[in-house]
Every structure is written in C-alpha cells, then in structure tokens.
Amino acid sequence: MEYKKEIQRLLIDLKTNYLSSVSIDLVIFGFHDGQLKVLLLRWKGTDNWCLPGGRIRHEENLEAAAYRSLQGRTGLSEIFLQQFHTFGDVIRYKNFSVEETMAMLDLPIEVSKEIISRDVSVGYYALVEFANVTPTPDFFTEECRWWDVDQIPLLLFDHNDMITFALKTLRRQLSYQPIGYSLLPDKFTMPDLQQLYETILGQTLDRRNFQKRMLGYGILERLDERKTGGAHKAPYLYRFDTEKYEKALKDEILFVG
C-alpha cells in the first residue's frame, strides 16, 4: 500500500516537474588493483539489472541533473562525471521487447509506460577507485553491485550498448588526457600506473615505451624514494605534479607533431 502510494506520487512528480523525451544514464566504472568493474542496479523485486539513471527538472541544467541522479540513485557524490554520448534510437529495447521490459520492471502499468516512453538519453561516465565508494540502493533498487566489465549480464533497455560506448570513450581518453590522479595512491610506481592503463585498455603494454611516453607528458615527479619491501631492485616512487597534471587535463595532450 505504502509502495503503491509512493509510486503514484513519483509518477505525478515525473509528469509535472521533469522534461519529457530526455533522460540521463550513468556508467560508473570502478577500478581497483587490476580490475575494471561497472556499477549496476538490480530493479526492485526482480532479477533484472540496469544502469543508474534519471531525468531533468524543468529548472535544472543537464549536468546538475546528472549529479543529482547519481546521488539519488546510488548515494554517490564527489565523482567527476563526463558526458560521452546521447542515445536516441526510436527503439532502445535491444535485449528485451517492450512487453518483456514492462513485465521486468514489475511496476503498475501506467508507471512502466512512463518509464519506457521514447526518450533521448544523455550518457555520462566516470571512473572511480571502487574501494573508496559505497553505493546505496534507492527506492527502485534492490541492490547495487560492481560487475566485472567482461561479465555484464543482459541489461534492460540499451544499457549494454551504453557500457560498450562508455568504455570505448574511456579508452580513447587515454590518448589525449592523463588519468590516475584519484585512482592511485599519492605515491605510486611506474608498474602501478602501467597496470591502471592496461586494465582500462584490456591489453598489455610494452614497459619501456609506456615509461617513455608517461615521462614525456611531463606530469610525473620522480621521488628520491623506492618502493620498500620489494625485491632487490625496488622501483622508484612517483607522484603527479598536480599543476602540470591539471594543465594537461585541460589542454589535452593533443597531436604534437
């Protein structure tokens, strides 16, 4: 009863206060120790998984709506969201039909109709160190879980495609922006940094070329310390030069002839 009333309230809220035809979906990647995962939500009372998402209020900027949706659906904040693509096919039910999707949502028919009506959806992604964040399920969600990017189940709507596209964008980003600041400890070794890149790319990289390229960016500061507790030839520790890192983020490491 309480659930039904709450659902009715949400439906009226949705129709009154939000832009029609536009929604937001969020692909939150989590990195930790050589693993790359993505945050999925299990729909209340079902076994069906999807990305967190939301809608845009009439008096709200798109980007603000993305952050509010993130907070509302997962409890997460202080994450840097980046827009990557807007999905606008008429049919966005890739894995399941409209009827199947409506059944899978397990909601009153007028609510699921509203949820599955044609939307153009703006995709945002982020990459976090997943040991540092604890997602919390919202009203519509039974469970938040980090899934390995290689083991994503069949998702509602076109959410598998969204993850594929976001991952492509994240990999692309490595060719024009530095990465690692919030993902590695303050001091790290070159192998730590290489592992991060290899995890994102899903492939191994040549050690010497990697080091040469990284040092060439001029964003790393080599410390007079080596990693302790290691083998005889312990690797040097590095940290990011925050100012140069920020500049490279902003200017982007463009085509330098």
Next chain:
Amino acid sequence: MEYKKEIQRLLIDLKTNYLSSVSIDLVIFGFHDGQLKVLLLRWKGTDNWCLPGGRIRHEENLEAAAYRSLQGRTGLSEIFLQQFHTFGDVIRYKNFSVEETMAMLDLPIEVSKEIISRDVSVGYYALVEFANVTPTPDFFTEECRWWDVDQIPLLLFDHNDMITFALKTLRRQLSYQPIGYSLLPDKFTMPDLQQLYETILGQTLDRRNFQKRMLGYGILERLDERKTGGAHKAPYLYRFDTEKYEKALKDEILFVG
C-alpha cells in the same frame, strides 16, 4: 500572407510530429587550402547568424534526424556527421536575452516562443572540403555563408559555445583517428597533409616529427612519383591505404605504449 500561412503550418507540424524538449545543432567545418571555416545561416529578414539545426520526429532515430536537418536546412548530404556534445543548460541565451532573441528571429510571437522554449540540444559536427559543397538556404534562411573560425560573429543562442566545443573535439580527434581522406586530393604530399593538421590545430608543427608520426600510423602509401612543377627537390606523393585507413578510423589510434 503566404509566409504567415506557411509559418502557421510549420508551427502545427512542430507541435504534432516532433519530440518536445530535444533539438539538434550542426557545426559544419569547411577546410580548403589552409583555411578552416564554419557554415552559418543568416536568419530570414534579419542580420542575425546561427548554426543550422533541427528537431526529431517521433518515429525517427536521432542520427537520422541530424542528417534530415542538415539536408533540410542547407541542402547538403553525403557528409559524415559525428555527435560531439549535448547542450542542456536551462539558459542557452548567452549572447542575447530571451527578449532580444525573440525580436531577432523576426517571427510571430507564438513561433519564436516555440523555437526558444527550453531544449536539450544534441550537437553534431562534420569536416568537409568546402570547395566541394554548395549549401542552399531553406525557408527560414536568407543566406548560407562560410565564416572563418577566427571571425565568427555573435550568434543566436549558445551557438558560439557550440562551435568552440566542436572545434575542441575535432582537434582531439586528431590524437586518436586519421583524418584527410575526403579533404585532400587522391595523391598529396606530406606538406599538404601537414597543412591540413596545422589548419585544424591552429598551430605549426615540426616537419620531421609530423612525418615520423604519420608514417608510424601505417596508413600512407608512398608513390614512386614526385610532385611535378615544383622545385628541384620535389616532394614525394602519397595516398591513403584505404583499408588500413578504415581500420585505423574504426580501431582508433589508441594509447600504444
């Protein structure tokens, strides 16, 4: 009289057949002989310039709507459009107020209200050889003109920001995808290719590094011909290896360690 009737017809069409809250804007860059320009439309009966744009029909994919809008507003087709960003601020009247914008559109008040209502706008860009295409004005447009990217006037809405963002994306693209296939003649010299990159980047590049990097991509085929009619040491001619070029476009030249 005819104009007013046509406007009324368009307004009804807009309200009936198109998604509300979402629109499309198109940044068409034109390259030719060391110049980079952008295609702007002068609004009918005014001196005000803006980007070509459009809206999405209920039964139409977003991408199809972008191509239909391009054709409808400029007469252009066979241009490869790429999505670059979706603009969703509540206030998208950067250069002029709502009232000024409405006045500048010089349309019946109900039509300009419809046109300036809050939209989330999906931006697409393209880069063409502008000597190869001839834009044609549509019903709303007095004139289509190529403007030098360094001399863009104050535009309607947030269209200056859109051009800035699209140009950043185009420059970024140089770091992960090859460019030039439809922009250079079938056979070209290394200086021709370098001029294209320099024009897009708006900066000069080191000749030797440029050549090294380009050859490293493995997408160029050096011909046994030199450019004729030149100086004593005429430069070699190259052409793109179509298959390898297509592969690099698709795979993207990612971080190669």
